Amino acid sequence: MPEQLQILSTLKEYFGYDRFRPLQQEIIDSIFDGQDNMVIMPTGGGKSMCFQLPAILLPGITLVISPLIALMKDQVDGLRANGIKAAFVNSSQQENEQQDIYQKLIDKEIKLLYIAPESLSFIDTILSQIEISLIAIDEAHCISSWGHDFRPAYTQLGYLKNRFPEIPIIALTATADKATRQDICQQLNIPHAKQHVASFDRTNLSLEVRPGNKRVEQIIDFLRDKPNDCGIIYCLSRKTTEMLADKLQNSGYKAAAYHAGIDHLKRAAVQEGFINDTIQIVCATIAFGMGIDKSNVRWVIHYNLPKNIEGYYQEIGRSGRDGLPADTLLFHSYADVVQLQKFANMSGNQEVQIAKLERMKQYADSLSCRRKILLSYFGELITEDCGNCDVCKNPPSFIDGTIIAQKALSTVARVKEEEAIGTVIDILRGAQNAAILDKGYQKLKTYGIAADIPWRDWQQYIIQLINQGYLEIAFHLNNKLRLTALSKKVLFDGQKIYLANLKEFEKKKEVVTKQTNKGAAPDLFQKLRELRLELSREAGIPAYQIFSDATLKEMEKFRPMSDEEFMQISGVGRLKMQNYGHQFIKAIIAFSKEKTAQIKKKKTSNSKGESLKETLRLYKEGFSIEEIAVKRKLASSTIFSHIMKLHATGESIDLMQFVSKADVKTIKKAKETLQNPDSLRLYFDHFEGAIGYDTIKLALTILQSEEETLERG
Template sequence: MQATLENLKHYFGYDSFRLTQQEAIQNLLNKKDALVIMPTGGGKSLCFQLPALQFSGLTLVISPLIALMKDQVDGLKANGISAEFFNSSQNFETQQEILEKISRKEIKLLYTAPESLSGLQDVLKSNYISCVAVDEAHCISSWGHDFRPSYKQLGFLKKSMPDVPIIALTATADKATRVDILNQLSIPKAKVFISSFNRENIFLNVKMANKRLQQIEKFLDRRPDEAGIVYCLSRKSTEKLAQDLEALGYQAEAYHAGLDHETRSEIQENFIYDKTQIVCATVAFGMGIDKSNVRWVIHYNMPKNIESYYQEIGRAGRDGLASQALMFHSYADVIQYRNFIDNSGNQEVQYAKLDRMKQFAEAKSCRRKILLAYFGEYLEEDCGHCDICLNPPQFMDGKINAQKTISAVARVQQNEPIGVIIDILRGAKNQKILDRNYDQLKTYGAGKDVAWRDWQHYVLEMINQGVLDIAFHDGNKLKLNSLSKKVLFEDYQVSLTKPIDPKVEKREMITKSRKKKTLFESLRQLRMQISKEEDLPPYLIFNDASLKEMETQKPKDLSEFMTISGVTQRKAERFAEEFLNIINQHTKTRKKSKGSTYLKTFRLYEQGLSLDEICKNRGLKDTTIISHLAKLYADGKNVNLLKFVTKKEIDQVSNVLNDIKYEGALKPIHEALDGEIQYGKIRLALAYLKV
């Protein structure tokens, strides 16, 4: 375990384990099977990535979405770990190269999809494979919320390699799903590790689906620079909402299965690289995405079950920083899901799960308690971090309002839906009311002093309490029942909650963005610059939590920088100097401005010193001095770049620029030149070419 701890810091930048990671890792190092249930963002991947470094052979990782494998592999490579993916997106030659690397034991982790296992048959042997990890393991179970038939074949792995340990991992699995996962994978006696499902950093908020776009605009207005995902029920909704948000000035794109593979990949990449702020998506988007700085998730429609809701909100705040989960719900969502269920299998289970989701949406007590109880975890105290805890409902005597509503339903012969009943109570003069002579009813206008939105709130509560029924299969008409008659003719008490006035509703704890540029913002800008140059997603350089810690701790040198969570040896060697420079500029030594540091480099250059001599004199790396020289040249200083890069090298870079689309990243140029010209010289060539 000591070696594992050293690898944890060296390759991943962490000093200690979280949740049940250590126990699960030790179990796997002992070559025993396991099922790991750990919340999204809890660090499931480390449970097999760390042991993989200590196994002599390959760790095979089965993952459901090939579109995400490249990002996962890029993340491992950025940390100095040998990893590859093997799937249908590659040509035959690439796949053969990977198979040869496996035979030479040059790869520690290989990501693949269940459909691609046939291409790996020659290496699916215990002399090559040391471990098998089945990610998103709930996909193997028909009881799970995201069942995929392609996962059904995975049971053969244990039968063909009985001595190779299998670790299955998922964020969401109830008891029935857990048992099914183990049986399907032929590991019924595997040890099960269950971590707390409580994601305390995520604020839970549920609202009625009234004027959703206006509510979303208000929500985003308080988070102008934060990335997030809006989940919609239909493809059409994703496209319409993305257009509406674009019209409001936000960078938003729609993502759904109707788009071609290339377009979906581009949208996903733009989001991961922080080029797109918002993705409006159907539920497929996000599974397995490690982007740690998703600050919020909005459900435009209520999810079909609590497992889906939990997994989707878990895509926010993976770095542990404060994040938001906002869900809209309406009876229209319930009706649509009931239609889906009526035309599918396993109806009894699906109806039960939909009812639990509905209960969560309509809750009048701490939402986190309800959410965690679903997974068998119980909170003793209210969480204090959900909309119910922040704005506890106030109850009122609702008998009169209930009697008015029931009377209106009776007078229209139980033949109208909620909206028409409310219009009658409010005394509306629309065409439907007048055409049907509802303005002549005794209850017409009986509730005109109550707002339409408030009436909707009361009627839905009456339905939830069983005072009224809603006929989903008969145009969603309101119907009377035995309880309705008790309210109308007997002394049956009805207690309703007062609607919350949005004008006085307490806001979630949000720190509004300040106009003053913070150290965090400066570090973010540097990260984005490096991201473009290295062609790496920003979060793979350092996540927001690491930047926040840098802002708080303000490390002064390399040794202090290494104590920041998420800083690995490799990342420190590559990036520490630039980040420390920014941090130092924001501390008491601020007088050492950026301009003066460039000037010091320029004075040494004027003295005729070589690049190595300038680096030694300044105590800075060559990459930093090269960036100084490029900036000095761009600013018009008399710097002869040909002392550091040849004309031939500049011409080679120039020729490449004619063949590729240059968007600020140096990596594509470096690769197009077959790695023959160093990154520093490419940067100087671009400065010379004034690109």
């Protein structure tokens, strides 16, 4: 191991720092001792330093496995700027570039080589010819199907430890729950890796969640007092990134879209512009921001609900990396949940992804301190509320929930932490279903101990206990509830628990979600009947057993678009909500969007009709196109198009007053000689721009009218 003085002087010489951040020294010492390491360190915590500094002092090459081309380039550029010999190999390079890098590796002119997992097989022969001192696997959560960003190419990386058993491996990620950490170590064949988990508490980030209505207006309002601050808006779809970037540009912001469908060079330009502050706002899909060390991002907005807490935490962590205050804002709606459920159903680990999405939804709907939820999710438990989230700033009223908590925690302990939320609630309420009776849970002391509390209230209380860190969900074990270190304080030390007052909350929610009769919609009723028939055939039961016609009629009238609204429909119970709720809500949302689009189209059509009438009125009063344009505060080209449309619909418009006879004659002559006389561009080029498009179009319309008159003769 190098001397401590040498390590600190290297830190200062190459990175400009006098001291290490928390855990960095410990991790670096462990690498020099030849140990494998698993590092969980939030975005901006200094993960890269943990392998970059050792790479300078180790005798051989450090191999860095990295998932994104943009991430590689950014890190290699940063290293070179610090005087460190680094390179990357990926699919964006020409073969001669790669050959040059391979030669430099053999000649020991490179200390760090960044490479994508897909490219490892291409350098297999090179690996046999060079000395490797360290293998770093960045974004290591990509190897785990429990993780939030699973990439199949990462699963091949387990062979590295078999091939280089004496070389230490360091796996790094910003976000991984307990199950993911364990899975990473197993798949990389480093089961005894020393684990380093940094604090996830970013106190400078404010956390806020809002319902997803009128999002664009809310975003522009949010940005009013941040005219020069830069930020990122994460969107679920490529189309949304482009729509949002356009609207922000029209509002005067330097905004750009970023997604995988955009040309590589343009994406690189957007990234460079954002890093150099020439682009203020990037509207992006989730790929943007990985590995980009930009310290002055002042805010992050999620236009849609993220698919899990890991991804959400990593994305908000790209703001405020300089330690100064930064804002985060999350919008959510049931339409987001429906879309994300569809994505989860197509994933290779459906049950886990659905459960993690549900946990994300619980965060968005939370009545507890949001920072507590995030920290407890990653196993970091705090007792004090943060004071810097929307729930803390506008808290609900609380009740003493100690006895409620003790009953729930005791039940989880009595079933030996082997059951999920639903079964725990059924035990507390004294249910007599097969799942309870077959396992003998009716004999437990807590069986039926709280039958007076409704099922949905119990669900909310347990979610609050999870959010406050007294319970956790083992996603990799069929979502079983597990006790935490804080649980014992409640069960055995008499610690008091305060839970949100659900009665008061329900009163507030009733005001917000009060159903309004939206009128008859026979088309919707028919769609709901067709959906019911489809579901009944799949289940092999009569259609009326899913929902009666009366229930469908109520859906038609009130058109519920959230769980809460759907549960208010007569004939919808808890089980039917769980089994069929999202399909019917999805159908209602789709119908409502279609109806809104039709109304918008009709309004647009009507407004266009009124606009044409106003132009016609002014024309009849003798005003010219230019005069009408000034009066109506519209472009002359717009008024010209109105005149042409009015003429086409049969209005008495004398087009000759807008064009000279000489021009008509000239254009008529050209029409007789040109090969494609219907192309306006052909005429324009023929006259070398001397006659404008509007004049050409007018003359051709006049000539067409003359020809039709002659034919009718």
